[in-house]
Amino acid sequence: MTTLNARNLSLDDVHRLLNFQEQYNGSFTPLLSLEPLTEFEQQELLQIWDDFRHYLTAGKVLEGQVKLLTVAPLLRLAGFYRYPIHISLEEGIADINITDEDTIITGRLDILAVKKTHQTTANVSFWVLVIEAKNSQVEAFTGLPQLLTYAHKSLEHQTSVWGLTTNGLRYQLVYIQQGNPPTYLLMPELNLIDSERLTQLLQVLKAICKVIG
Template sequence: MVTLKARKLKLEEVHSLLGYEPLLDGKFQEHLQLADLGQSDRLTLDEIRTNFFRYLNRAKISEGQARELSVSPLLRLAGYHRPPIYLEIEEEIDRIYIEDQDTHIVGRLDIVAVRNQLLAGRSPLWILVVESKNAEASEIVGVAQMLSYAYSSLERQQRVWGLVTNGLNYRFFYIAKEGVRLSYQYMPSFNLIDGDSAAVLLQVLKAIRDWEPD
């Protein structure tokens, strides 16, 4: 038996082991309804951007700093810290076993947002998987790890949102299961320093918060 760590996997290994198919050119409007931002949200977003930019100019931003200065404030602003959504931080993922290759995948997720089904009274499960890296690394570095974490969730629902970020750049993924077919679709990316891009990023986070999986 072979045991692999999710953070060490390459994207092509995730494709081979878990059977994911990559898709390009995703469009948010096919899945989400984006609402206009209020003035208060825009002012708070500007504060987050300004503070992150201050650190970005000063020195290298670590993975922990990227999460505290960018990811966590954005999730809070978008409403992910309020019921019925709960955040799980650096939790061990369910061990994934690939029977035909006698292989286990283990790891620790960065952030996962889960809707409490009893409080929500709506979907039985809802998940946003977030993987963050330091600001010098491309956000794409975290895709293989994020997909590994999302895999177990697809056993309980057919649609999951994923997000990889280095604090500066944000890339969402629409992850789906159709029968035995698994796919993940690259959605448009966002840059926190660009004001218009950051505003749409917040709109998307809010829309995913209220999203209802099929």
């Protein structure tokens, strides 16, 4: 029996072991209704970027700093701290058994937002958003294999889940769906630098929270 850690998997590994297939030309608008931001929200976004920029210009921003400086305030603004959404940190995933390859995949996800009042089974809550954070010198896209691996467990109990991988500066959202085979749809990359994409980032997070909540 071979044991693999999700952190060490490549995208090819995920495609082969978990049978994921990528879908192309993702767009937020068919899936989410994006609403205009308030002036307060716009100012808060600029403050998040300004705070992060000072760390970024000083050098490498570590994963923990990325979570505190960008992910945490964005989730707060989007409404993920409010009932009935519950945030979990550094939560281990149940082992994934790949029978054909005599392989077990283990791992620990960074941030998980679940809806506690909506349970997919007697003991399993509905997964709203799965987040994988990287340090600022690693491309956000490199977190995709881990993200897909973690989300794979939720597809045993629900039809879809949103995922986000980020290095603090860039944000790659992905819409992951149950199926045979399971699929993932890469969305347009968002970032903190461009004001339009920064605005859309919060709009998307708010819409995900609102649809599920």
